[in-house]
Amino acid sequence: MEHEFTKTIKTIIENKFGDVSEQIFTESPLILYLNIKTKSANKGSKSRGSFANLYAIYVLVEDYFLKNFHQSEMYSDYEGAVYTHIFNRQRELPFGQKLQNHAFNHRLNEEFKRYFPTCDFIPVLRNPKTSRYWFNENLLKVKIQENVHNISETVIQIIDAYIEAKRDSFEKFLQLCKDAQRLTEEQVREFIKQIVAPTVDARIFEIVSYSILKYYYSDRSIYWGYEVDRLQQENLKLFKTGRTNANDGGIDFVMKPLGRFFQVTETVDMNKYFLDIDKIEKYPITFVVKSSDSDIEIKCKIEAQARKQYSINAIVSRYMECIEEIINVAILIERFEEAVAKGYLSNILNEIIKQSRLEFNYEDEEENLAVELLETSFEDE
16 A cells, blocks of 8 residues: 555665665565554544554654664563553653553554454563563564564654654644634635535544534523422533543543533444443434434434344334434534524634644643634634
8 A cells, every 4th residue: 555655654764774675665564554554644634643553663662772672682581661661651752642551452463463464473562460561573673585674763763754744734734723713704614614524534523523512502501400490591511521533432522411422423334333322321322423424314324234233123223212313514514504603603613723732732832822712803704
């Protein structure tokens, strides 16, 4: 597979290995894996970054390289990297502040085996009793004819280049959002509609969806209480419950005081919907779906898959009843237009900027001050 960032990978390898660079690229499973995982580098910030598995590789190979094992044959006697050290190190890297331990423990190895089922080696080796970790040195040595080439430094350089590309693309996206504050209302509306299109990345879609729905619901209120003659009025508030695409098994948004759950997805795979429903013991969920299909079409597709997999109508019905609502792209845009009509356009744009900065751990004192905008006025059309 070749993509735009492949050129960068090949240039880095060529600078290090010269005439044998093409062979190293094609014969190293690790390099090929990096090539697969970095395909989003030059597609803009709306393309999902692959940081967790790459950073697990990075910190273990960095530990190997900095201790000069690439220049010795002593790695087999190494006591291993301390888990807390490599875990903290990944969180020091750009975009890595909220990463968990899944890549170290199983996710990287499982994905690597899916891509390279015939490879004899897995990347991460660990001793659960001592919490010590190693990178499989066999994947860092590439034999070309009679010569063995150690690619540890090259691996670090490739991931560094990927980080820089993603940082650059994010900064451009953030700048686009900030520039939009100086556009006319109509131009801003069109800009936001573009970044909820079915073709954008799920991470940005989730951020924009939250920003729209937060203000769509914000002026709606309910009356509730424990006694009929002592009811209180409260506006609906939508809360974001975690990181986007975190694979943490959580629910994306929750609404107070109704206790309504929202899950954002880009698939129409019945198993994903039913898994989310099972997570919370069949509590009703609203699904926000990155799809141009109508809400009726999406629900019909899910039900058709369910009826094919389950032969019992009662089981299918029980799951389908838990789908409280489906909000597709068209419905999301309708709700965006309603929120804009009520004067929330600047709030939505500022929320997108705020959530993007939080999501990508973009920290800079001057920028932080600039983005603390409570009100934004648009130029007259």
